[in-house]
Amino acid sequence: MRFLVLGGTRFLGRHLVDAAVERGHTVTTFTRGKSRTHEHAAVLPLGGDRDPEKGRGLAALASGEWDAAFDLSGYVPRIVDASCELLSSRVRRYVFVSSLSVYADTSRPGTTEDAARARLPDPASEDTSAHYGALKAACEDRVAARYGPRATVVRPGLIVGPHDPTDRFPYWVARFTQPHVLGERDEEAAVPAPRGRPIQIIDARDLAQWMVTLAERDVAGTYNAVSPAGEFTMEGLVDALLQCAARDGVGPTPVWIEPDILKKSGIEPWTELPLWLPDEPEYAGFFSVDQSRARETGLVARPLTDTIADTAAWLGGKWRPDAWQHALSVERERRLVAVQADRG
Numbered sequence: 590m591r592f593l594v595l596g597g598t599r600f601l602g603r604h605l606v607d608a609a610v611e612r613g614h615t616v617t618t619f620t621r622g623k624s625r626t627h628e629h630a631a632v633l634p635l636g637g638d639r640d641p642e643k644g645r646g647l648a649a650l651a652s653g654e655w656d657a658a659f660d661l662s663g664y665v666p667r668i669v670d671a672s673c674e675l676l677s678s679r680v681r682r683y684v685f686v687s688s689l690s691v692y693a694d695t696s697r698p699g700t701t702e703d704a705a706r707a708r709l710p711d712p713a714s715e716d717t718s719a720h721y722g723a724l725k726a727a728c729e730d731r732v733a734a735r736y737g738p739r740a741t742v743v744r745p746g747l748i749v750g751p752h753d754p755t756d757r758f759p760y761w762v763a764r765f766t767q768p769h770v771l772g773e774r775d776e777e778a779a780v781p782a783p784r785g786r787p788i789q790i791i792d793a794r795d796l797a798q799w800m801v802t803l804a805e806r807d808v809a810g811t812y813n814a815v816s817p818a819g820e821f822t823m824e825g826l827v828d829a830l831l832q833c834a835a836r837d838g839v840g841p842t843p844v845w846i847e848p849d850i851l852k853k854s855g856i857e858p859w860t861e862l863p864l865w866l867p868d869e870p871e872y873a874g875f876f877s878v879d880q881s882r883a884r885e886t887g888l889v890a891r892p893l894t895d896t897i898a899d900t901a902a903w904l905g906g907k908w909r910p911d912a913w914q915h916a917l918s919v920e921r922e923r924r925l926v927a928v929q930a931d932r933g
Contacts (some may be wrong), residue, residue, distance in 0.1 A: 596662030673735035690722035698877035746815035751903035756915035785823035
């Protein structure tokens with residue numbers, strides 16, 4: 590099959606292209622050329638800009654036909670619509686990567702794909718920092734309007750694994766398996782309680798393989814793309830981290846920090862302490878999304894130990910401490926551990 594990948598050189602796109610080529614497909618990538626280009630002979634790289642009003646725009650896509658297009662870099666409805674319009678008669682299936690952030694209400698566990706989505710307060714807004722979820726939802730609408738039953742919408746949660754450009758999951762891998770890259774860390778690692786709090790993630794390689802399967806089978810529909818609700822917990826993550834760290838003879842002692850201590854200490858959820866969200870009603874369903882529809886079409890989540898080990902190998906201790914944007918500082922971590930110790 591012939592695949593077109595819009596944004597195919599960095600993280601998910603890298604794994605998607607690898608998966609497609611390994612399964613015998615030919616791939617065209619369309620990027621701005623700022624990240625890695627693929628060495629595969631079966632990959633044709635094209636350059637331009639998703640925004641038709643910038644630089645070369647979409648000129649490189651003026652010709653060509655593909656069995657499926659994977660849109661990995663669509664964040665603004667106007668820009669997504671431009672690609673859809675240009676390709677509608679030359680791409681059989683359009684697979685749009687959206688986000689679980691489209692949902693208007695994260696307070697209830699078991700959110701399905703039919704739940705209400707966020708809406709833009711101003712339809713003309715293109716402010717992705719303020720309206721990320723609502724913009725993704727509007728992008729979904731543009732894809733559906735252009736492609737109808739030929740559209741497939743994938744809503745991932747937190748994507749993890751090797752080549753992750755964020756610090757969220759890599760922070761935990763580094764903290765337990767190679768803490769030196771985070772500075773002069775103590776033996777005690779602050780971990781957000783409660784132990785049984787669920788988390789939902791998806792390895793980029795599992796997501797990529799499944800998306801290729803959807804295209805191969807010409808599967809339509811909308812899917813929550815995360816691990817099954819309840820399969821992973823924070824304690825399970827810590828146990829897997831310690832198991833991987835033990836292979837190299839390292840590993841800190843986890844100290845479970847009570848939620849009220851985290852909140853009173855002013856810890857920024859998700860950004861300063863990755864994977865932590867306050868124990869508040871609005872987040873009750875954030876890590877408990879229903880993904881049964883995706884599972885029925887073949888999405889599987891590999892063991893946490895596999896993702897951790899491969900991410901650790903990719904990190905390789907090569908990042909400088911000041912390169913981490915989402916990481917609990919040495920000082921803040923020590924303070925949290927001390928406060929928890931005083932409580933007993």
